[in-house]
Amino acid sequence: MSDKKGPIKGIRDKISNLWNQYPNWGKIPQFLDLLEKGLDKELFVDPNKNEEPIPLEDLPVDEVLRKSGFIRNLYEKFFPVSHVFRMTYRYKREFLDNFMPISSEGYIGRGSYKFVYKLPWNQVVKVGKSKLPSDVIFGSLYKEVGRDISRFLKPEEIELRDFLKKQTLRDSKKDEIDFKFKRLGLERLHYWKLKSLIPDLVVPTRFFMGLRFRKNPFGIPNVTLTPCDQQPLLAGKHLKEFTIRNEKLDQNPILDKLFPKWKLNFDSHRFGVISRSKLKKIAVDFNRVIEVTKYLAEEEKLIFDIHAENIIITLPDFELKIFDFHVFDDYLYEPSEENPTPEMDHIKIIEEFIKSFELD
Template sequence: MPEGESRFKTIKDKVFSLWNQYPRWGKIPQFLELLEKGLDKELFHDHEKQAIPIPIEDLPVDEVLRQSGSLRKFYEWAFPVSHVFRITHRYNREYLDNFLPLSQQDYIGRGSYKFVYKLPWNQVVKIGKSKLPSDALFGSLFKQVGRNMDQFLKKEEIDLKNYLQKQTIFESNRDEIEFKFKRLGLERLHYWKLKSLIPDLVIPTRFFMGLRIRNTPWKVPSITLTPCDQQTLLPGKHLKEFTIRNEKLDQNAILDKFFPKWKLNFDTHRFGIISRSKLKKIAVDFNRVIEVTKFLAEEEKLIFDVHAENIIITLPDFELKIFDFHLFDDFLYEPSEENPNPEMDHIKLIEEFIRSFELDK
C-alpha cells in the first residue's frame, strides 16, 4: 500500500474510532431529549437556600376551581395528602426519589384532570385525577402513544411498568397500570405539540410517574400511583381576573336565565397601569395562539382546548403564558350555528379579548 494511502487509512480509522466512542454524534435527538432539554436548569431548586415565597395575593386565583363540595372537603380532612414521590426503576425494583412534601394548606386549585398543590418553594406539583378510559381525553393521540410507548416513556419508566405489572396477579390491575403509563406519555405528547410551536409561551413542565401518599385515620398510609407534573410557580393573574362583566349579551329568555353570556372587557387599571406597548405585545402573542389553534385544527384535526384558567398574564412583566392545556379530536365537538368549525369557539373568545384592548383607537 502506498505511503500516502496508508497514512490516509490511519487517519480515517482514528476518526471512525473517535466517532464510535460518542454514538450520539450526528444523530437527531429523541423526543424525550428535546422535551426535557433545559428542565434541569428551569426546575432546579437549592434546598439549602430559602427562597422568598411569592405572596398569595400575587398568585393566579380561580375561586371556582378552588371550591370543593362537602364530600370532597370531608375526604380531604379524613385523608389529608402528605407528600408525593417520583417513582422509577433502578436496582431491579421500584425506586423513589424527588420527595415533594405537601399539606392541605398547599392545595391551590383543581382542574378537570388534575389537583394542584404548592410546594414549599416557588413551584407546584400537579397530581392526575383518576379518569375512565371512556373520557374524551383518550382519543387518537392516546392510541398513538399506545402504539409507540418507547417513544414517549423513558426506558426506566417502561421497566417500572413491566415490573409493577409482574407484581400483580389480577388482569384488571395490570390494565390499570398500563393505562396510567400511557396517560403519562399522552400528557407529554400534548405538551410537546404546543411547546414545539410556541415554546416561549408554554410554561416549562416536567412529567413523571408519581406515588401520592395520603394519611388515614388508622395510621396506615393510602398510596396511589398516578401521573404527575411539576412547574415553576409564576406570579400573575388568570385571564378572567383581568376581565370585567359590565355588558350582558342578548340571548333568549332561557339562556339569559341559566347560561348568561357577557361581553369581555379588559380592566387596564385593576392591576396597575398597563402601557400600550405591553398591551400590543400581549395582543401579538394572542394572535400567535390563534394561528397555532388554526394550524392544529386544519392540519392535525385537533382542538386546542384553551380556557381562561389555562392562561395567565405574569406580573409585573405582563407576559402571556399557557399551561395545563389539552388537545382533543375535532369530531368530539359539536359545531354550533355560529361556529361550524369547533376551534372558532376558542378563537373568537381570544379575538374578543384582544378587541377589548381598544388598540385601534
C-alpha cells in the same frame, strides 16, 4: 407592491417551516431529549436557599380551584395528601426520588383532570385524577401513544411498568398499570404539541409517574400510582380575571336559573398602569396562539382546548403564559351557531380580549 409582512402575518409560515424542518420529531431519543431539555435548570430548587413564597393574593384567581365543594374540602381535610414521590426503576426494582412534601394547606383545588397542590417552594405538583378509558381525552393521540410507547416513555419508565405488572397476577390490574403509563405518554404528547410551536409561551412542565401518599384519620397511609406533573408557580392574573359580566345570554328559563351564561366582555384596564408597547407584545403573542390553534385544527384536525383559566398574564413582567391545556380530536366538538368550525369558539375569546386593549 411590497410583500413585506407585519409581525403577525408570517407566523403560520414560520410554524409550517419549523414543523417541516424536523420531520423526525417524535422519534426516540429526540422527542424525550427535546422535551426534557432545560427542565433540570428551570425546575431546580436549592433546599439551602430560603425562597420568598409568592403571596396568595398575587396568584392567579380561579374560583373553581380556590373554592372546591364542601365534600371535597372535607375529604382533603380528613384524608390529606402528605407527599408525592417521583417513581422510576433502578437497581432492578422500583425506586423513589424527588420527594415533594405537601402541607395541610397545600391543596389549591382541582381541575378537570388533576388535583393541584402547592409545594413549600414556588412550585406546584399536579396529581392525575382517576379517569376512565372512555373519557374524551383518550382519542387518536392516545392510540398514537399506544402504538409505540417507547417514543413517549423513558427506558426506565418502561422497565418500571413491566416490573409493576409482574408484581400482580390480576389481568385487570395489569391493564390499569398499562393505562396509567400510556396516559403519562399522552400528557407529554399534548404538551409537546404546543411546546414545539410556541416554546416561550408554554410554562415549563415535567411529567413523571408519581406515587401519592394520603393519610387517613388514623395515620395509615393510602398509596396511589398516578401520572403527575410539576410546574413553577407564577404570580399574575388569569384571563378570566379581566372579564366583566354585564351581558347575560338568553337561554331557556331552566338553564337561565341553574346554569346562567354571560357574554365575555373584557376590561384590560384591570392590568393597572401598563405601557402601550407591553400591550402590543401581549397582543402579538395572543395572535401567535390563534395561528397555532388554526394550524392544529386545519392540519392535524385537533382542537387546542384553551380556556380563560389556562392563560395568565404574569406580573410584574406582563408576559403571556399558557399551562394545563389539552388537545382533542375535532370530531368531539359540535360547531356552534356563531362559529362554523369548533376552534373558532376558543379563538373568538382571545380576539375579544385583544380588542379590549384599544390598539389600532
